[in-house]
Amino acid sequence: MASTNRIIELSSLIAKKTGIVNDFLVSNKLPTPSLDADALWSIPIPEDATEVKEAREAVIDACSELKALMTGPKELVRFKWTAYVSVKAILRFKLDKSFPVGEHTSFQAMSKFSGLNVMNVRRIVRHAIINHRFFREDVPGIITHSALTAVLAGDELMRNSLIVELDEFWPAGVKMTDAMEKWPNSEESNETGFALANNSNKSMYDIFAEDSDRADRFGMYFSKPNESADGLLDNYPWTSNRTMVDVGGSHGSVAISIAGKFPNMKCIVQDLPDTVSEGASRLPASLQDRVTFMSHDFFTEQPVTADVYYFRSIFHNWADKYCIKILQNLVPAMKSGARVIIHERILPNIESLSTADARRAINMDIGMLQLLNAQQREMHEWPELFRRADPRFKYLGARQPAGAIRWIIEAEWQG
Template identity: 30%
Template sequence: MSDTKQPTLKGLAADITKNAAIVSDFLDKTNNHFTFDTDSPPSFPKTASEDVTAARMQLIYAARQLQFLALGPTESLQWFALSGAPDTTTLQWLYHYDIPSAVPNQDSISYADLAKKLNLNQHKMTRILRHAMTNNIFLEPIPGHIAHSSLSKQLAEPGNLIRGPVGNLTQTVYPAVSRMVDAHEKYGTNDEKGVHAPFNVAYDTEKRALEYIANDPVRSVWFTESMKGGAAAGPSSTRYSVEAFDWQSLGNGVVVDVGGSAGHVSKAIAAAAPDLHFIVQDQPAMVGKGQAELEPELKERFTFRPHDFFTTQPYNEPAAFYLRLILHDWPDEDAALILRELAAKMGPETRLLINDAVVPEHGAMHPLQEKYVRNADMVMMSMFNGLEREKSDWEDVIKRADPSLHIVGITKPRGGSLSMIEIRKE
């Protein structure tokens, strides 16, 4: 059925022209235009105003919609069905063989020399890399030679924070997502156990994904780097976690960062609230890494402790228990268990801060943000039988944990994908 709000090709084109001008003017001023060449700036400037950020989001969304309207329904479906798996697979392949590191920084290299250097079949390698080029990953400046594009160059830089998310998502997550039908056929769609997720079918294991990953030396590095990379930029960057709560209001209290990985989020908060102290709890390997990497100037304010959050919480009545991107990894029963252990150690002044997505009703957020959250929801379902929760889901799980817990506020900074749910104990 048609409705008056249906976008049209011309309407979208006009929308794109208007918003492209706003974004382009900003990039002119900051001298930051993206290109496909290696001298392109790597990411959008963080100094963008809210108006520029909104115009950029609308620009990306309208360009996507325009493509659908230009293709029409049948060809749109064809593109979907054909592109999704190869797009991820070629990225997975070139990451696995670390092609980006083998291509020279400034120069090109022939396919023949590259294949010889990496001991790969030249014909297969060339076909895979030419597919990656359809996504602007690598360039072919002269026939038969490959060189870096602005995208592939990011993957060649050893310390670049995008390597973590690309590694984790293509190598560990993608095989799990691709087995969703098999898992639902095997266990049924009502099964909510964390050990019966598509991940368990893909990896033929009865271990929970996070335990399996923590015990795999390569995947655990991708995972930790992925958390760090996701926190460094984009809609779930730590800047929004800092913005979403008045951390300075906790004075010189202690924040217990439950499942805080190697402490990267606490460090961002510490910079904004210089009197606060942090106890970062996680699995032994994660806190070991955090302890080893801790900057000398933070030593007095940071403690790293191994702790399993399904067991008795050792710390009593801190200023806050903080859980960022923890509970979406767990089905309701497990999430309630984690919260119950914390509720038992909350005093009247303790805040329980859950920093996770609160999925609005369908259609209530910008469609591009909704796409991001729905993608994350599919990853949670595939990896852990976890979920991104709506407000009523959060209310249910919090009450299930401990009826004396109640939500006193939910804040979501504009542009960010995560909310801060502030909870107190009665």
């Protein structure tokens, strides 16, 4: 039974850790967090301010637990079946773009802009205000932006992400259990909630390949131009290697970062024909002698012999049977001592299940199930995956650089 003092413990923790964050804000002359339209979009905590980052995460986790305890199990178990319908409507009818940030509008003006009648605009907007803090109605009938709709109106990447999650991923989640019942324990990427939601017998990638608009939105969803190499550059001995193949490397951001920092490295980026063509067109002239692009399907035999074969967020898109095939297709090209690096999340152990990072990893794991019959993996599953592919792979372990999301999972070829 939970301690009778748990709610007091949590409230004290929230006060203490909030104080740490507030001291940081005050000392750096930053505004107090707000959901007003002109608020900062995120709290600018630098990477090296570990105490402040940990305090912020602790407040978020404690607030979530305290809210659950104060709500109680009977109310907590209720399903919010209208939760995101208003958000989806706002995006579909572009209500967030119906007036500029910093100005105000009316239900009538939003109706004229969208083509929806006034009654439906009013009920959608008020549902979004109450449930999601989208917009504000401080004066009856007068609508202004909140911080959330200001973000949507001003950040196309964020807006697109929400559209993809609601239009593509959410319907797949609704159909996931139906797919599991229809195709028990399937590892096939076309026997999923996504396939059922699309009335199709094709995989998500094949479905997108037939619709350029959906494919472009999906590609934009993963477009993060400022994303770092997530600890890879400073936590792997690149100076002791000469060649690296970035398998499924998209436009080559990781390879470009490695080649830019380590003059000894030559990198080959492999992906689908259109993707590598686009990547090659973006390649800085200074790296054209050390970064090259090659069309290659990783379900076919690897043609390049190299020191390192690198996979970033590839294996979590595939069930075990297909990951084994990917590894086996490396074998004909591998020399003794060559390394395989798999760079992605590892599911948390039971001691860390309550953290925000653990929730993100577990949510991603279910997301992979509903979309592709794929999975995130636990620590103990990685050596077994290499062993099943070929016992000549020697598993070297996994490590997570400080502050990184992904783990560096490594094996050596001893054939």
